Amino acid sequence: MKRKTWSVSSISSLAVVIAIVVVINLIGTRVFTRADLTEKKIYTLSPASRHTVANLSDRLTVKAYFTKNLPPPYNANSEYINDVLRDYKAYSHGKFVYEFVDPANEAKLEEEAQRYRIQPAQVNVMEKDNLQVKKVYMGLVLIYGDKHETIPIIQDVDGFEYDMTSTIKRLVSDHIPKVGFLGGFGTPDLGQDMRNLTTALSKHYDVTPVSTEAGNSMIDNNIDVLCIVQPKEALDDWTKFCIDQYVMHGGKVGWFINKVKADPQTSQASGMNLGIDDMTRGYGFAVGNNLVTDAHAAAITVQQPQGNVMMITQVYYPAFPNITDISKQHPMVKDLQQLTLFFPSSVDTVRPVGAQVQYAPLFSSSDKTRLQVGRYDINPMAQMKREDYVGPKKLLGVAMTGTFQSFFSGKPVPHPKDSTAALPSVSIVTQSPNTRMVVIGDGNFVQGQYAQGGGPNQILFLNAVDWLSQDQDLMSIRSREAAIRPLKPDISDTTKQTVKYANLFVPPALVLMLGLFRWTAKRNRRKGVTL
Amino acid sequence: MDNILVIFKREFRSYFDSPVAYIVLMFFLLVSGYFFTSNLFLMNQANLQTLFGIIPLLYIFFVPAISMRLVAEERKSGTIELLFTYPIKDSEIIIGKYLAALGLILILLLFTLVYAISVSMLGNMDGGQTFSGYLALFLMGAGYLAIGVFASSITENQIIAFIVALAISFFFFIINKILFFVPPALASIFEYLAIEYHFQNIARGVIDTRALIYFFSMIYVSLLLASHALSRRKGD
Numbered sequence: 001m002k003r004k005t006w007s008v009s010s011i012s013s014l015a016v017v018i019a020i021v022v023v024i025n026l027i028g029t030r031v032f033t034r035a036d037l038t039e040k041k042i043y044t045l046s047p048a049s050r051h052t053v054a055n056l057s058d059r060l061t062v063k064a065y066f067t068k069n070l071p072p073p074y075n076a077n078s079e080y081i082n083d084v085l086r087d088y089k090a091y092s093h094g095k096f097v098y099e100f101v102d103p104a105n106e107a108k109l110e111e112e113a114q115r116y117r118i119q120p121a122q123v124n125v126m127e128k129d130n131l132q133v134k135k136v137y138m139g140l141v142l143i144y145g146d147k148h149e150t151i152p153i154i155q156d157v158d159g160f161e162y163d164m165t166s167t168i169k170r171l172v173s174d175h176i177p178k179v180g181f182l183g184g185f186g187t188p189d190l191g192q193d194m195r196n197l198t199t200a201l202s203k204h205y206d207v208t209p210v211s212t213e214a215g216n217s218m219i220d221n222n223i224d225v226l227c228i229v230q231p232k233e234a235l236d237d238w239t240k241f242c243i244d245q246y247v248m249h250g251g252k253v254g255w256f257i258n259k260v261k262a263d264p265q266t267s268q269a270s271g272m273n274l275g276i277d278d279m280t281r282g283y284g285f286a287v288g289n290n291l292v293t294d295a296h297a298a299a300i301t302v303q304q305p306q307g308n309v310m311m312i313t314q315v316y317y318p319a320f321p322n323i324t325d326i327s328k329q330h331p332m333v334k335d336l337q338q339l340t341l342f343f344p345s346s347v348d349t350v351r352p353v354g355a356q357v358q359y360a361p362l363f364s365s366s367d368k369t370r371l372q373v374g375r376y377d378i379n380p381m382a383q384m385k386r387e388d389y390v391g392p393k394k395l396l397g398v399a400m401t402g403t404f405q406s407f408f409s410g411k412p413v414p415h416p417k418d419s420t421a422a423l424p425s426v427s428i429v430t431q432s433p434n435t436r437m438v439v440i441g442d443g444n445f446v447q448g449q450y451a452q453g454g455g456p457n458q459i460l461f462l463n464a465v466d467w468l469s470q471d472q473d474l475m476s477i478r479s480r481e482a483a484i485r486p487l488k489p490d491i492s493d494t495t496k497q498t499v500k501y502a503n504l505f506v507p508p509a510l511v512l513m514l515g516l517f518r519w520t521a522k523r524n525r526r527k528g529v530t531l
Numbered sequence: 532m533d534n535i536l537v538i539f540k541r542e543f544r545s546y547f548d549s550p551v552a553y554i555v556l557m558f559f560l561l562v563s564g565y566f567f568t569s570n571l572f573l574m575n576q577a578n579l580q581t582l583f584g585i586i587p588l589l590y591i592f593f594v595p596a597i598s599m600r601l602v603a604e605e606r607k608s609g610t611i612e613l614l615f616t617y618p619i620k621d622s623e624i625i626i627g628k629y630l631a632a633l634g635l636i637l638i639l640l641l642f643t644l645v646y647a648i649s650v651s652m653l654g655n656m657d658g659g660q661t662f663s664g665y666l667a668l669f670l671m672g673a674g675y676l677a678i679g680v681f682a683s684s685i686t687e688n689q690i691i692a693f694i695v696a697l698a699i700s701f702f703f704f705i706i707n708k709i710l711f712f713v714p715p716a717l718a719s720i721f722e723y724l725a726i727e728y729h730f731q732n733i734a735r736g737v738i739d740t741r742a743l744i745y746f747f748s749m750i751y752v753s754l755l756l757a758s759h760a761l762s763r764r765k766g767d
Contacts, residue, residue: 014759021748028744029723037659038736075710075718487575487654499649500568507560507642515553522548 045087049165053092056172061143062088062098065113067136071125074138080157081140088164103137116141116150144171162331166470170204177469180210180223185239185274186232193447194229197461205465212239216421219246225468229256230443234275237414244279244407248429252436252468255280256443256461257287259345262319262378269343269376279407281350284357284400285439288346291376292396292441294321295368295389298340302380318370318389319343319378323396326363330399332438332463333362336456342444343378346371346394352405362397362440369393397440399467404432438464534619538627542601543634551600552635559593560642567646577654582646583664583734587727590675591704595696597635598679599689601628602761607687622758629680629754636672640665660736667733670746674726675700677753684757703749 036044053060062085066078078100085098103109113120118139125134139152142164149167154160179201181190190198190209198207210219210226219226219242226246235243247253257276262269269291277286298320304311323339349359368389408414409430415423444450445457546552563585570581602625605611614624647665650656675696682696683689707725710718722728726749729742 010759010762014755017755018752021752025723025744025748028741032740034740035738036736037663037738039657039659043735043737069716069718071710071718075722079719487572487577487650491572491653496572499653500571503568503571503646503649504561504564507564507645508557510642511553511556511560515547515550518547 045084045091046161046165049088049161050091052165052168052172053088053096056092056095056168058095058145058172060092060096060168060171062096062140063143064098064100064140065103065109065116065118065137066100066140067104067138068102070136070138071123071134074123074136074155077138077154077157081154081160084161084164113137113139116148118150118152121153121155142167142171144168147171159331166466176206177204177224178208178222179205179225179227179465179469180208180219182226182228182231182239182243183209183211184213184231185235187229188443188447196448197446197458200458200462201465205469212242212417214418214421216416216418216424218242218424218426219251221246221249221251223251225252225254225465227254227256227465229446230258231274232261232272234273236275236417238417240276240279241408241414245426245429247283247404247435247437248406248432250433250435253438254464254468255285255287255437255439256446257345257439257441258343258443259287259289259441260291260343260376262291262343262376264378264380267379269378271374271376280439282352282407283404283437284350284352284359284402285398285437286348286350287439287441288348288394289373290345291319291372291378292321292341292344292346292365292394293318293370293372293389294365295370295384295386296322296324296366298322300380304381315380316384317380318384321365321369321396323363323365325366325393327361330360330362332399332467333397333460336460339363339456339460340445340450341396341442342450344396344442347396347398347439347441349395349398357400357402357404360399360401361395362399362438364393364395367391367393396442397438400437400439401434403434404437406430406432436468438468440464534617534623535627535630538619538624539630539634542628542631546631546635552597555593555596556635556639556642559589559639562589563643564646571650577650577656579647579650579656579661579664582643583668586643586668587671587704587730590672591697591700594636594672594675595679595682595693595700597632598676598683598696599692600683601632601680602684602757603686603689603692607689621761622754625680625684625754625758625761629677629757632676632680633673636676637669640668640672657736663736663738664734666738667730667742670733670742671726671730674703674746674749674753677750677757678703681753681757681760684760 034043036042064078064081064085066081069075070078082100089096089098101109103113116139118137118141120135120137122133123136125132138154139150140154141148141150149171151163151167154163181187181194183190188194190207201207205225208223210223212219223246226243228243243253257274259272259274260269261272271289280286295316295318297316297318299314300317300320301312301314304313320340320342321344323341324337326333326336326339328334344365351357369391370389371394406428408428411428413423413426413428440460446461450457563582566585567579567582574581602611605614647656647661651658651661678699679692679696682699683692685695686692703724703726707722707728710721713721723745729739729745732739732742
């Protein structure tokens with residue numbers, strides 16, 4: 001009798017204790033704290049982000065449109081995003097507020113999400129033993145005053161902090177960065193050839209043409225980024241001088257240069273002399289006088305007369321290489337899977353003397369490359385001879401940071417192109433502050449039919465401009481995220497083997513020795529007893 | 532407290548007086564060493580990610596092997612009755628035995644520091660992250676071990692104790708890998724229950740109170756149930 005009551009009371013007290021544990025866990029999911037032990041504090045809001053939200057002058061509202069109970073792996077994402085937003089809020093002195101809403105069953109919210117251009121995504125869900133495609137929302141909008149910016153879909157939380165902070169910076173700043181495009185010299189027309197691209201760019205940037213034709217004024221240094229897209233004629237000394245001094249004053253340049261002029265209709269191709277090689281070699285790079293063709297290529301449609309009929313066939317066109325050898329480290333390209341370039345030329349790095357330049361390779365052709373120099377064969381109907389396409393791969397894009405040397409140091413100021421203009425009274429700056437350049441051996445990919453809206457080519461260009469215009473702050477977030485720690489590069493095979501066998505056998509051997517030691521000690525003790 | 536220490540010393544010594552501990556340790560280290568060394572130069576990364584990937588799996592088999600005899604054996608041989616004659620609380624018996632087995636897991640992890648030392652010589656390893664990873668391994672081992680002690684306390688048969696511990700551990704191990712088949716409404720609960728979810732949280736280099744609460748809850752509840760099971764047995 002006594003035992004029974006004891007047992008019942010103990011079971012109920014057990015239940016109470018377990019219930020308390022469950023409650024503690026429930027509270028714990030809401031009230032918690034973290035300590036980031038990683039060396040670069042990769043799981044903590046970076047100083048750049050903290051600083052940005054701490055200095056908000058007005059209220060910033062984040063509305064996250066997330067479907068509840070997202071299927072894995074996305075369910076963990078919304079939790080992660082919630083954590084990050086909470087951190088932003090914590091550092092914002094009450095200026096940063098956020099809420100999660102589920103537009104699934106509310107037409108009004110769904111409409112609102114659509115108005116912010118947050119489109120639903122399709123994901124596979126297991127429901128009632130069936131694999132079903134479900135419409136889910138996982139985007140958010142940042143509202144600041146009468147301005148707003150959207151992150152339409154967050155499928156991968158890598159880079160989320162970067163996206164957030166760069167978006168906040170854009171929202172709060174009155175400064176809209178300026179992107180200039182060098183005009184003349186056969187460069188493409190902004191309004192026609194590059195209309196898709198300039199439309200996309202003008203969402204975040206002030207797009208402006210840059211001319212060196214008239215007067216003696218130089219390139220304005222309040223232009224944040226200067227793009228030089230595919231000139232087809234040689235640049236004159238004055239223009240080169242303008243570009244050079246723009247760089248020396250800290251300007252950032254994106255070079256999108258081909259060295260071969262090609263007409264796919266007539267299959268005619270010829271080399272171009274742009275007169276820039278001397279100057280760019282001084283900066284640390286040269287676009288090769290060549291055509292990079294690759295057996296790993298895009299397919300094109302060609303019409304071919306066959307008797308009286310035009311036959312339409314698909315052929316792989318080596319002059320349009322498909323690029324898959326893309327850096328996984330560089331923020332500009334790490335999310336891109338494949339690019340297609342059109343009649344590209346190689347980008348060669350030439351380490352300049354006495355300058356501090358760092359190179360980050362962006363992408364290369366495949367090891368089935370054939371480099372054409374001097375004579376260019378771009379006939380799509382020519383039989384592709386596999387034995388010609390044996391590499392080696394060629395670098396086609398590079399990002400450079402550092403201080404660049406002026407091409408004009410020790411030279412006189414050239415006369416302006418406009419012959420009526422007077423020689424400007426300027427002193428030549430011989431070295432640039434820390435600045436950036438991007439060099440891509442193709443300028444076709446940003447034009448007309450080649451720059452499909454939203455496709456990887458367009459993303460590459462926009463990322464390049466973003467990267468060039470970014471402040472150091474934001475880059476620090478990116479570089480933190482790419483925390484890859486390779487082993488030392490020069491480990492010899494003998495060391496490798498030694499390390500392997502040592503790690504495999506030393507710990508078990510230590511255990512064995514410990515055992516033998518204990519065993520003999522025990523045996524000796526026993527002996528001592530029997531004696 | 533003194534009682535716990537007495538039990539701890541007695542159990543810990545008995546591990547090393549029998550060949551079991553050595554065999555378990557050596558076998559564990561051979562397997563973990565094999566996976567670690569075969570991937571080290573392949574991945575070419577100065578971290579212990581392969582180790583933190585393989586040990587959770589090894590734990591499922593090794594920890595029940597360590598814990599299975601703790602209570603069950605004494606129960607079968609009847610020596611537990613002897614313990615009951617001393618003025619020792621059931622919870623003290625359980626905690627003492629648990630700490631002894633935990634000591635064995637700690638020693639096991641100490642041996643794997645050989646890997647950490649070699650990696651730190653071959654590249655620039657993130658010390659904080661590695662420490663956090665080891666803490667995660669220790670907490671996970673402690674969690675599985677508590678389950679094992681519970682399993683050992685409900686039966687006299689070591690094999691049954693082993694299988695029960697393995698089954699419960701495997702449940703916590705697998706639960707977030709089958710989320711896809713779980714109704715979405717339950718997915719986050721299942722995920723919270725998953726040991727690997729909290730393990731990863733710490734192993735990546737962040738000490739999170741949520742994960743700590745989870746592990747301590749798991750240990751506390753398991754040991755509570757174990758000492759409850761022991762008390763009931765005494766009542767019979």
